[in-house]
Amino acid sequence: MAMKIIKQPxxxxxxxxxxxxxLAISTSAIFARLAIASAGVSGVGFxxxxxxxxxxxxxMLLLPAWPKLRQAxxxxxxxxxxxxxxxxxxxHFVTWITSLSFTSIAASTTLLTTTPxxxxxxxxxxxxxxxxxxxxxxxAVAFVGGVLISLGDG
Numbered sequence: 273m274a275m276k277i278i279k280q281p282x283x284x285x286x287x288x289x290x291x292x293x294x295l296a297i298s299t300s301a302i303f304a305r306l307a308i309a310s311a312g313v314s315g316v317g318f319x320x321x322x323x324x325x326x327x328x329x330x331x332m333l334l335l336p337a338w339p340k341l342r343q344a345x346x347x348x349x350x351x352x353x354x355x356x357x358x359x360x361x362x363x364h365f366v367t368w369i370t371s372l373s374f375t376s377i378a379a380s381t382t383l384l385t386t387t388p389x390x391x392x393x394x395x396x397x398x399x400x401x402x403x404x405x406x407x408x409x410x411x412a413v414a415f416v417g418g419v420l421i422s423l424g425d426g
Contacts, residue, residue: 300326301377301384304369314373316366323365382421389414 281289307322308314346354371380389411395401403411 301372301381305372305377308369308373314370316370319366319369320362322369323362326365378421378424382418386414386418 304322308318311318368380368384371383392403392407392411396403
């Protein structure tokens with residue numbers, strides 16, 4: 273059996289992909305808020321529409337990779353985990369995009385970026401993982417930062 277050679281991406285290609293990702297994430301709340309404002313509609317249903325639109329665009333961008341992805345065989349357990357991740361992503365989008373109708377972009381984004389805090393706490397409570405001092409310090413700093421932003425949201 274011949275070994276398959278995997279070609280590494282060039283440094284500028286990695287940088288370009290990272291830049292595109294940072295720009296997409298950095299502007300997503302602004303574009304979601306603009307969509308809500310231009311439609312004059314808010315609520316869970318419209319949030320699902322905006323989320324579905326975002327995922328449709330992302331799917332179209334990933335379409336060129338489809339032939340290689342189809343070759344992969346997934347176990348039923350992997351499909352179950354993927355389905356669970358999809359449900360969690362849908363809940364994330366619905367709650368986040370809906371929050372843009374009720375608070376500022378800064379406050380919404382601050383709440384959104386608390387994900388590492390929740391991962392650390394759930395891992396500690398559910399998986400019995402030990403929290404390091406640095407992790408606890410990071411949680412405290414993030415919490416204080418969130419409080420300061422919420423006070424400024426007035």
